[in-house]
Each structure stands twice: as C-alpha cells, then as structure tokens.
Amino acid sequence: MHAMVLRKIGEPLVWAELPDRDPAAGEIRVSVSACGVCRTDLHVVDGELPDPKVPIVPGHEIVGRVTAIGNEVEGLRIGERVGIPWLGHTCGTCPYCRIERENLCDAPEFTGYTRDGGYATSVVADARFAFPLGEQGDDVALAPLLCAGLIGWRSLVMAGDAGKLGLYGFGAAAHIIAQVARWQGRSIYAFTRGGDTATQDFARELGAVWAGGSDEAPPDLLDAAIIFAPVGSLVPAALKAVRKGGRVVCAGIHMSDIPSFPYADLWEERQILSVANLTRQDGIDFLGLAPKIGIATQTTTYPLQQANQALDDLRAGRFEGAAVLVP
Secondary structure (H helix, E strand, O other), X not given: OEEEEEOOOXXXXXXXEOOOOOOOOOEEEEEEXXXXXXXXXXXXXXXXXXXXXXOEOXXXXXXXXXXXXXXXXXXXXXXXXXXXXXXXXXXXXXXXXXXXXXXXXXXXXXXXXXXXXXXXXXXXXXXXXXXXXXXXOOHHHHHHHHOHHHHHHHXXXXXXXXXXXEEEOOOHHHHHXXXXXXXXXXXXXXXXXXXXXXXXHHHHHOOOOEEEEOXXXXXXXXXXXXXXXXXXXXXXXXXXXXXXXXXXXXXXXXXXXXXXXXXXXXXXXXXEEEOOOOOHHHHHHHHHHHHHHOOOOOEEEEEHHHXXXXXXXXXXXXXXXXXXXXX
C-alpha cells in the first residue's frame, strides 16, 4: 500500500510505501476510494492537538470497500462500501461507554490521529466503527459526510429546535448542515470572514436568508448559533447575536483562546456548549437521513500524492466546500 505519512509535527507529509496489514479480530481492511480533508487534519499536522501517534497516516473521512475481514466481525461482507469516521475505537467499559456516551470514552482511538487513517490506498479499521453506505451516491461526494457532516449533525442536534440558526464559518461542515437545517424548515444565517463575498453568495445559493461577515450583527436575534471556525473571539460575538435563552455550540475539536467578555452577554440563560467527537448512533441517524434530504456536497478533488497542497489550500481558504483526496 501507499500513503502520505506525517513523520514529524509541522513538516510536510511524505509519500511512502508501507506493508499491507491484515485485519486482527474485530477489524476490517478497506481499499480507500476517497478521503476528505478535514480541518482537524490541519490541527494534527500543525501540532495543535496533543499527543498524536507519530508517524501517522492522517485522514478520517474515508470511503472505500471491504477487502479483508478479521475474526469476530459480523454484518459486513467483502466488497461492501463503508465509511470510516474520526472516532475509530472505544473501550466499551468506561463509565461513559456504559451510559451510551461513547464519544466521551476514557480510552478512545481516533482515525488519522492515534491510529492510521485514510490518506492511503488502504486502511485497517475497527469494524464496529465502519458504517455501511449502500450504493447510492458518489464516493467523493460522500466522503465529507463522514466528519464534516457527522459533526455538523451532532452540533445541529445540540442546537435544539432553533428556528433561526447562525452558522459561523461557512466551510465543509456548514455547507452540509445548512442543507439539513433548511430541509427541517429552519432559517439559516451565515457568517464568513469579513469581505468574503464569494462564500456569502455560496451560502445564499444554499438557502441562507442572510449572509455577512462574522463581525456583523444579523438582522434578527438568533435562537442558536454553531461555530465551525476555530476562532475563540467568535464565542462572544455569537453570544451577542443570540436571544435570551439561546445557545452557542462550539463544533470544533480545537479553538483559539476565548477572550474575556462581560457576564451580561451570557446572562438571561444563554448557554455555551461544546461538541466532542460523535457516537455510532450519530452515524446511523445522519447517514440514514442524508439520502432522503439529497445533500449535495461541493468538493475539490486532489490526487493522494497532493495531500500537502490540499492541506495548504484548506488552511488558506482557497476553495468552497470540502477537499477530497483520491488514490
């Protein structure tokens, strides 16, 4: 197999030939057909997340087909198309796993962070965390659903029944979840980098009733806001934008420090919530709903060997929607 490998934090990925792994008990091997490039991959490569396994093959928005099955695996077959997400393994025994909050597991493994991921031609995964995808839809279009879509879905659920919903940072996750929210009958308010009129136009094309800079006040008070951009200063801004009793959901795994703000901006029962990882039930719920909604992902494809370019383009915001690597 071939892969793009992170050998040292802060350095470019390296193209490498690696031995094929046979799946152990409870595992499957998957031939990768597409792997999305997520902002979390940037956090791993840039050293913004603690204690990565290095060397590591990044990537956790994986679509591919099962090529080998280990012992003790049920419900999957050779040739079946599956998706592999960020949460790659849980212990099943800690207090959080026992109360069906496996996203908070005390001893988790994460795809592309603490176990090898999908910037490769092949990957071995815990079969429990591989979602059957069926045959509807294109591999490249499905890849962003495995993290941007799933984390967006969990964030949307945590936002409650908000009718007027603000999305701060209109990238891979927001452009997916905006479609879900519109299908649910919500009104979307999109916040982008100041002066980014192209992304604002893109948000309006997806049904946003308003789009503007993240430093602007929306025309209406919001019921809730989801922050996808890893910018701590957006938390106080979003608190000012939501009504009494409103929620601000921080969707990222990493965010710059939140600056101080007056208690008055939080008062009147406003809430700040964070999203941590996902559960398998999130995957079942969202991936089952996605075909009914007809989600259209906007993607920019790169050959696997151009993973460094894809990461640079993501860092600089050079494309709309999501980047996807194709082996």
